[in-house]
Amino acid sequence: DTAVSQTPKYLVTQMGNDKSIKCEQNLGHDTMYWYKQDSKKFLKIMFSYNNKELIINETVPNRFSPKSPDKAHLNLHINSLELGDSAVYFCASSPEPADTQYFGPGTRLTVL
Amino acid sequence: SQQGEEDPQALSIQEGENATMNCSYKTSINNLQWYRQNSGRGLVHLILIRSNEREKHSGRLRVTLDTSKKSSSLLITASRAADTASYFCATDATFGNEKLTFGTGTRLTIIP
Numbered sequence: 688d689t690a691v692s693q694t695p696k697y698l699v700t701q702m703g704n705d706k707s708i709k710c711e712q713n714l715g716h717d718t719m720y721w722y723k724q725d726s727k728k729f730l731k732i733m734f735s736y737n738n739k740e741l742i743i744n745e746t747v748p749n750r751f752s753p754k755s756p757d758k759a760h761l762n763l764h765i766n767s768l769e770l771g772d773s774a775v776y777f778c779a780s781s782p783e784p785a786d787t788q789y790f791g792p793g794t795r796l797t798v799l
Numbered sequence: 800s801q802q803g804e805e806d807p808q809a810l811s812i813q814e815g816e817n818a819t820m821n822c823s824y825k826t827s828i829n830n831l832q833w834y835r836q837n838s839g840r841g842l843v844h845l846i847l848i849r850s851n852e853r854e855k856h857s858g859r860l861r862v863t864l865d866t867s868k869k870s871s872s873l874l875i876t877a878s879r880a881a882d883t884a885s886y887f888c889a890t891d892a893t894f895g896n897e898k899l900t901f902g903t904g905t906r907l908t909i910i911p
Contacts, residue, residue, distance in 0.1 A: 784897035790841030
């Protein structure tokens, strides 16, 4: 059983488009995250939700909008995609904030 | 600013040798964690060490923490080809808003 899953695994799209990435965890964790990993492998937190409430929003452009319909799901919607958005996006979950984190397999986004 | 920085950036050793990676950070922490990332995959948690602990072991892994020097080291003994991966430290800063801040990573290559 996959603990943290993301779809899609790959996403190739044109500048200006809107896209969504979905994440689900079956670990019963209260906290979920979105991270962005750039081409230099630098991993930076974007958002964190605890019990469906946004607790961290790290100066991410408002083109990025997370949504947590329930504790097991955290989706990421991106409007008006730009070249600089190309990266690998990871979803993760943990029992509580800043605890051991379980990562999804990542979504490689390429903006052309 | 980046909380954790790993040293070296890249390390190549022969199979069977020990590998040591270091992590330095800037502020006081609640805990420090080490993660492994295989190419094209999500991060996998290896070990968590709390600020009141000095050393922790897990199988072939040994982690030390020196809070006076704000540094940690990860030792992998008797390395195997399967240990080839990037290794990241992540810190939960004491006044860090309940998030992990990841370091820049060490790329470890085990030569068979």
